[in-house]
Amino acid sequence: MILQINHLQKSPAADTAHDVIDALLTLLESGQLEAGQLARFRVQLDWIQYRSNFREAVIAVPFGKCGGEPSAPLDLHINTRQMSRESLATEIVKAISGCRGNRPEGVDRIPLEDFCSFRSSIAWEFNRLYWHRLADWEHATGRGYEQALPGGKSDAHHPEAIADGVADFWTLLQDMEKRGQLPGEIFVMEIGVGLGKRAALWLDRFQALDQQRNTNYYSRLKFLLGDYSLATLERSRPALANHLDLCSFVVLDALNPIRSLSFLRHKLLHIHLTNVYDNLPDEELARRDGKLYLVQVRAYLPNAEAEQICRGAQISLGDLSRSVNRLLEIGPDFFASREQGITFWQEVWKALRLEERLVSVEELPAETLPEGLGLTRLDEILRDAPSDVRFHLSTGAIESLRNTLPLLRPRGYLQVQDIFVTDLNDYRTGFYGPGKVDGSIVNWVNGALLREAAERAGYDLHFAPFRYRPGSHTSVLYTTQRE
Amino acid sequence: MTLPILPTSVVGSYSMPGWLERLKTEYHARRISKQDLDEIHDTAVKAAIKDQEVAGIDIITDGELRRDNMIDYFVERLPGVQFDRSSKKFYYDFYDSEVLKKLPSGPLGLTEDFRFLHSNTQCETKICITGPHSLSKRIRNKHYPSEEAFAMDLARVMNTELKELVKAGARRIQIDEPCFSGFPEDLGWGIAALNELVAGVEASIGVHICYGNRYGKPSWEGSYRYLFPKILEAKVQQVTLEFARRGGEDLDLFHEFSAPFEVGVGVIDVKTQAVETPEMVAERIRKALEFIPKERVVVLPDCGCLHLPRNVAFAKLCAMVEGTRLVRKELGN
Numbered sequence: 001m002i003l004q005i006n007h008l009q010k011s012p013a014a015d016t017a018h019d020v021i022d023a024l025l026t027l028l029e030s031g032q033l034e035a036g037q038l039a040r041f042r043v044q045l046d047w048i049q050y051r052s053n054f055r056e057a058v059i060a061v062p063f064g065k066c067g068g069e070p071s072a073p074l075d076l077h078i079n080t081r082q083m084s085r086e087s088l089a090t091e092i093v094k095a096i097s098g099c100r101g102n103r104p105e106g107v108d109r110i111p112l113e114d115f116c117s118f119r120s121s122i123a124w125e126f127n128r129l130y131w132h133r134l135a136d137w138e139h140a141t142g143r144g145y146e147q148a149l150p151g152g153k154s155d156a157h158h159p160e161a162i163a164d165g166v167a168d169f170w171t172l173l174q175d176m177e178k179r180g181q182l183p184g185e186i187f188v189m190e191i192g193v194g195l196g197k198r199a200a201l202w203l204d205r206f207q208a209l210d211q212q213r214n215t216n217y218y219s220r221l222k223f224l225l226g227d228y229s230l231a232t233l234e235r236s237r238p239a240l241a242n243h244l245d246l247c248s249f250v251v252l253d254a255l256n257p258i259r260s261l262s263f264l265r266h267k268l269l270h271i272h273l274t275n276v277y278d279n280l281p282d283e284e285l286a287r288r289d290g291k292l293y294l295v296q297v298r299a300y301l302p303n304a305e306a307e308q309i310c311r312g313a314q315i316s317l318g319d320l321s322r323s324v325n326r327l328l329e330i331g332p333d334f335f336a337s338r339e340q341g342i343t344f345w346q347e348v349w350k351a352l353r354l355e356e357r358l359v360s361v362e363e364l365p366a367e368t369l370p371e372g373l374g375l376t377r378l379d380e381i382l383r384d385a386p387s388d389v390r391f392h393l394s395t396g397a398i399e400s401l402r403n404t405l406p407l408l409r410p411r412g413y414l415q416v417q418d419i420f421v422t423d424l425n426d427y428r429t430g431f432y433g434p435g436k437v438d439g440s441i442v443n444w445v446n447g448a449l450l451r452e453a454a455e456r457a458g459y460d461l462h463f464a465p466f467r468y469r470p471g472s473h474t475s476v477l478y479t480t481q482r483e
Numbered sequence: 484m485t486l487p488i489l490p491t492s493v494v495g496s497y498s499m500p501g502w503l504e505r506l507k508t509e510y511h512a513r514r515i516s517k518q519d520l521d522e523i524h525d526t527a528v529k530a531a532i533k534d535q536e537v538a539g540i541d542i543i544t545d546g547e548l549r550r551d552n553m554i555d556y557f558v559e560r561l562p563g564v565q566f567d568r569s570s571k572k573f574y575y576d577f578y579d580s581e582v583l584k585k586l587p588s589g590p591l592g593l594t595e596d597f598r599f600l601h602s603n604t605q606c607e608t609k610i611c612i613t614g615p616h617s618l619s620k621r622i623r624n625k626h627y628p629s630e631e632a633f634a635m636d637l638a639r640v641m642n643t644e645l646k647e648l649v650k651a652g653a654r655r656i657q658i659d660e661p662c663f664s665g666f667p668e669d670l671g672w673g674i675a676a677l678n679e680l681v682a683g684v685e686a687s688i689g690v691h692i693c694y695g696n697r698y699g700k701p702s703w704e705g706s707y708r709y710l711f712p713k714i715l716e717a718k719v720q721q722v723t724l725e726f727a728r729r730g731g732e733d734l735d736l737f738h739e740f741s742a743p744f745e746v747g748v749g750v751i752d753v754k755t756q757a758v759e760t761p762e763m764v765a766e767r768i769r770k771a772l773e774f775i776p777k778e779r780v781v782v783l784p785d786c787g788c789l790h791l792p793r794n795v796a797f798a799k800l801c802a803m804v805e806g807t808r809l810v811r812k813e814l815g816n
Binding site: 266409457458482 | 573697698703704728
């Protein structure tokens, strides 16, 4: 058996490891585990960044599509944050027996889909629904989405950070002007605008600086606010009341901004995103004994919660999966009353879990990996990475990056404020998600892979810690043109 | 060989296949031999020649598939230029290179590339050379008193090679000077170096000036107005510029300044994978003909097709040829 401790958090790792080994050896001695089985376990002690997430305290992750053969290796993930010493042995037995095919379908869970990559999971449909029906969700919970963030507010609006960002941009404009490179129209864009607070603060500050230095850049500014939700764009409009003359509100998909904005190719001087990448569809890879596996997931509801939800919604257990699909297609109005629909939505989301299996990447279509990150390239990138590691592929973030960079004008730059893992080796000591934040998904972003994708597109990526709030996990990514 | 009116050509590079990229990187990591790489290059160049012939291009190149990029191919060959082989991560990155003493004269080996191209096609051919101004912007000068002096000496050394190319049968040579657009303040000495480079070279000389195509994106933006009137002093027969991506606004400069050159008109945007229709190409040519006499128009892509997938590059060249045929027909040819 291999025991891998993937975190060095405050919780005493020695005690936790001891509890886990104790539970496993107890099961062995009591005959509930065979020695051969135990020898093939890879026990992973994880620390999930978000208390609200998609995991049971113990999950068993088999290798291959056919479920685990008793003789096959098995990843046993234990979330040390959720783990209870008292129930640990029971949880382990439950996880292993389910995974080994001893659990008939439907006995302890209601699957909501077939196994698929995380990116294709209906978990992301819930995420989409949340952003499209944000007002309904907020109305039901009585709090805005920013209040639901860890810490209760977004780092996006930090005045000092915005002032520094504006100053940097102004310096660029001045240098371009000196060199005769400044275009007549200065295009700037923010993607993922929230309530428009950051954009408004940025424009206020830019206008003030421009007046103070008498440079007349503000009047040449064309500020685009992009979001995939028209409702969100509408909600942001009042915050921009003082700058509406130079603002354009654009519905676009953060995964592919250039599709909507091809007429602005090579025109934008600055593009900013805050906490967008961490909310883009993602998937994970695991390397075991030098071989790469895609982590496939299947969304399910635990039986106890499912029964409770059905009682509340007055539907049968057999109708549950269909009702969830209708909710995701139509929204909470699918139910007799919107309130009932929102309650159903919130309860399903709260109970939603993901089971996992590892499927060799070689068995999957080539399109599984993001463009420019084929197996050969990944092998090169992973040459110096740990031999047993699980990491985010960040396909959504990479796709977004690749489809945003062509909008940049020479000397223009992209700035992304988000939660990044900037070195693959960091996955040795931390496993970062995904988590649930209110009705949406939050996931750390693999900055190391983003860096590779950007280099291929002609940009170097740099990551700076967000120094404006002590203890913040946020980093600031910015690009420079690669020579 | 007689060329048709509105002859079609390419700027230089053809699509770099993914497998060739990987093999070049393997070579740099010393996992395959130079001999193997040379054979691979020969095969790739033959395929690029065939694609251009099938697309119907009138004046073809070897696709520059032997080159890591437009700088390093010359860095590796210029006697006296020092470079660190371990300084690049991917084959297409630039070497860290410098010149520490006066450049000695010596062959660059480009005649071999030309002979290979010439012996594998019946088409008219062109060979492309990175110009002294652009080279002087990438190779760190630690010897000459100025970049200008360095560029002039580069021109002296490379002039010999150009004359060797002519002896080997080259009739068309294109000098690539994209860095003119990034450093317009250098234009005066840049053109002086260009003239030094081509002095006494008895071939049809063109100069290609774009706004950069590194990683398939522009390095600079602006207007070609900066070229005028200085460019009129260049001792070249053809000036090749990008007009597809940037639009044809600067075409009137050739009319305004009565520029005597043939103009290589970029009608294919190489920075997008969207394939132009023949009608779109024809429209761009018609626009150019409003300002430039038809006898002096050559039809090309904006720049090299290096960063385009092969199927896209091929489709774009086919569209370019078809669009040109539409206009030739309108002109009665």
